[in-house]
Amino acid sequence: MSVPPIVSFVGALLAQRAIRVAKKNAKKPSRLRRVAGAVVGTGSAAVLAGTALQYYAAGTTVSPERPAGATKLVTTGPNRLSRNPIYVGLAGLLAANALCRGSAASWLPVAGFVGAVSPQIAAEEEALLARFGAEYARYYRRVPRWLA
Numbered sequence: 308m309s310v311p312p313i314v315s316f317v318g319a320l321l322a323q324r325a326i327r328v329a330k331k332n333a334k335k336p337s338r339l340r341r342v343a344g345a346v347v348g349t350g351s352a353a354v355l356a357g358t359a360l361q362y363y364a365a366g367t368t369v370s371p372e373r374p375a376g377a378t379k380l381v382t383t384g385p386n387r388l389s390r391n392p393i394y395v396g397l398a399g400l401l402a403a404n405a406l407c408r409g410s411a412a413s414w415l416p417v418a419g420f421v422g423a424v425s426p427q428i429a430a431e432e433e434a435l436l437a438r439f440g441a442e443y444a445r446y447y448r449r450v451p452r453w454l455a
Contacts, residue, residue: 312371315399315423319416323404336409344407351399358385358392369393371427374434380444390450392434393440394424398453428452 336344358432361384362369368376385392401420405413435443 310423312394312397312424314428315420318423319401319420320404322416323401323408323413324416326377326410329410331386334409336407340409341408347399348403351396351403354385354392354399355396358396360384361386371431374431377435377438380439380442380446382450387439387450388401389453389454391428392446394428395453432436441448
């Protein structure tokens with residue numbers, strides 16, 4: 308069993324905070340970094356919200372721990388651009404935080420998060436292929452796992 312994605316996300320956020328705290332002499336990020344972080348963070352939050360709304364409207368689960376419980380394959384909204392828009396959104400929030408923190412080391416937890424959710428994604432893909440068959444196989448071939 309893999310670690311729940313939300314646990315990986317919170318762990319990565321805490322790691323980013325620990326990295327920043329450890330660098331006591333770190334200078335405050337520039338205004339440009341903070342603005343860039345705000346733009347990336349806002350876009351990432353919009354992807355998360357848009358995806359959740361699409362799933363709820365379709366009457367299907369948003370729970371990554373129960374992909375076999377999906378009642379409908381959602382291929383609209385953010386799912387047109389990524390098979391995993393929730394993970395893209397979470398990684399985007401971590402990237403926004405790394406931008407705001409202004410530390411190269413703050414990017415390491417972003418990579419760690421992506422690596423940590425990869426087993427979960429593989430399990431979800433297997434469950435969705437079993438559940439939706441050829442429809443999911445076509446979607447899988449057409450839409451990238453992360454982003455194009």
